[in-house]
Amino acid sequence: MKGIIYYYSSTGNTKLAVNYLKNHIHNAEIVLCDIANDNIIECDSYDFVGFASFAEYLGPPTLMKRFIETLSLQNGKPAFVLNTYGRFTGPTQIEFAKQVDARGFKVVAGHSLIMPMNYPPMKRKGKHSTSEPSPKEMSNYDRFIAQIERSITQIEEGEDLKPLLRTFSLKKLVPSMARDKVKKDFGIQQIDQEKCVNCGNCARVCGYNAIEMNPNPVVNHQKCNGCWACYNTCPKKAINAKSFKGEYQYKGPSKELVDRMSK
Ligand SMILES: Cc1cc2nc3c(=O)[nH]c(=O)nc-3n(C[C@H](O)[C@H](O)[C@H](O)COP(=O)(O)O)c2cc1C
Ligand code: SF4
Ligand code: SF4
Missing domain, CATH: 3.30.70.20 (Alpha-Beta Plaits)
Structure with missing residues (x-):
C-alpha cells in the first residue's frame, strides 16, 4: 500500500507532526509532499491521500485551500485530514474535510493536534500553553495514527470505509473568520x-x-x-507588522519537542 501526504507548514509544527505520523505507520509506504516547497507529485498512483496543515483563523490556510482546488476530481479515493493548532482549533478540521471532500475524496479520518502557538498576537496575550502537545495529546495522536493503520488494512482488504463527514455535528460548529x-x-x-x-x-x-x-x-x-x-x-x-516590531517570534519547534517527536 502506498500513501501520499500533502502538507503545508509555515513554521515547522505540522512538518514535525507529519514526519511523526509517517514514522509510526508501519503497514504502508508514505511519501511526504511539502506543497509550498516541493515539486507536486500527482496522487493518482497512491492508494490513499493525507492532507496536513495548521489552523489559520479557525480554518485551513488559504495556501492549502488553493492547492486542494487544483487537484483533479477524484472518485472516492480514501483521504484523511490533520491540522495542528495553538489554542482553539474550532471548525478547522471540518472545513478542511469539506474542502477535500469537495474534490471527490472520501475523508475517512481527521485529527486536530495542539502544538506550540506560532501566532505572535496570541503569544503576546500569553493565553496558550508552551508545553504542548502534552502526553495525553500525544496518546490521542497515536490513537489517530492507529486508526489510519486500520483504515489502510481495510482498503487493502477491499472493505468499504465509513466517511467521516456524516459523523460531524454541524450544530456545534462556529463559523470561521472571513x-x-x-x-x-x-x-x-x-x-x-x-x-x-x-x-x-x-x-x-x-x-x-x-x-x-x-x-x-x-x-x-x-x-x-x-x-x-x-x-x-x-x-x-x-x-x-501592525503593532509588532520583532517581538514574540516563533522560530519553530524546540529541540526538546523535536527530540520527543522523533522517537
Ligand atoms: C496567521 C495565523 C493564524 C492562526 N490561527 C489560529 C487559530 O485560529 N487557532 C489556533 O488554535 N491556532 C492558530 N494559529 C496557530 C497555529 O495554527 C499553530 O501554532 C500551528 O501549529 C502552526 O503550525 P506550523 O508550524 O506548521 O505552521 C495561527 C497561526 C497563524 C500564523
Ligand atoms: S506574512 Fe505575507 S510576505 Fe510574510 S511570509 Fe506570509 S504571505 Fe509572505
Ligand atoms: S534579514 Fe532581511 S532578508 Fe533576512 S529575513 Fe529579515 S527581512 Fe528578510
Missing part, C-alpha cells in the same frame, strides 16, 4: 532596512511568493496573506 479579515492583525509589513542583512530567509519561507530579493526584500502586498512566516523567522527581527 478570509478577507485574516490580515487585520498583521497589517502591511515594513522591512527595517537598518536591521535587514538581505539574507533572503523571508523570501524562502513565504509560501505565497510575496517577497522578492532585489537585492533587498521587496514585498508584494497584494500577494501577502499575513501568515507571519517571514516575521517569525527573520533572524534580525527586521520585519515589522
Whole structure:
C-alpha cells in the first residue's frame, strides 16, 4: 500500500507532526509532499491521500485551500485530514474535510493536534500553553495514527470505509473568520532596512511568493496573506507588522519537542 501526504507548514509544527505520523505507520509506504516547497507529485498512483496543515483563523490556510482546488476530481479515493493548532482549533478540521471532500475524496479520518502557538498576537496575550502537545495529546495522536493503520488494512482488504463527514455535528460548529479579515492583525509589513542583512530567509519561507530579493526584500502586498512566516523567522527581527516590531517570534519547534517527536 502506498500513501501520499500533502502538507503545508509555515513554521515547522505540522512538518514535525507529519514526519511523526509517517514514522509510526508501519503497514504502508508514505511519501511526504511539502506543497509550498516541493515539486507536486500527482496522487493518482497512491492508494490513499493525507492532507496536513495548521489552523489559520479557525480554518485551513488559504495556501492549502488553493492547492486542494487544483487537484483533479477524484472518485472516492480514501483521504484523511490533520491540522495542528495553538489554542482553539474550532471548525478547522471540518472545513478542511469539506474542502477535500469537495474534490471527490472520501475523508475517512481527521485529527486536530495542539502544538506550540506560532501566532505572535496570541503569544503576546500569553493565553496558550508552551508545553504542548502534552502526553495525553500525544496518546490521542497515536490513537489517530492507529486508526489510519486500520483504515489502510481495510482498503487493502477491499472493505468499504465509513466517511467521516456524516459523523460531524454541524450544530456545534462556529463559523470561521472571513478570509478577507485574516490580515487585520498583521497589517502591511515594513522591512527595517537598518536591521535587514538581505539574507533572503523571508523570501524562502513565504509560501505565497510575496517577497522578492532585489537585492533587498521587496514585498508584494497584494500577494501577502499575513501568515507571519517571514516575521517569525527573520533572524534580525527586521520585519515589522501592525503593532509588532520583532517581538514574540516563533522560530519553530524546540529541540526538546523535536527530540520527543522523533522517537
Ligand atoms: C496567521 C495565523 C493564524 C492562526 N490561527 C489560529 C487559530 O485560529 N487557532 C489556533 O488554535 N491556532 C492558530 N494559529 C496557530 C497555529 O495554527 C499553530 O501554532 C500551528 O501549529 C502552526 O503550525 P506550523 O508550524 O506548521 O505552521 C495561527 C497561526 C497563524 C500564523
Ligand atoms: S529575513 Fe529579515 S534579514 Fe533576512 S532578508 Fe528578510 S527581512 Fe532581511
Ligand atoms: S510576505 Fe505575507 S504571505 Fe509572505 S511570509 Fe510574510 S506574512 Fe506570509
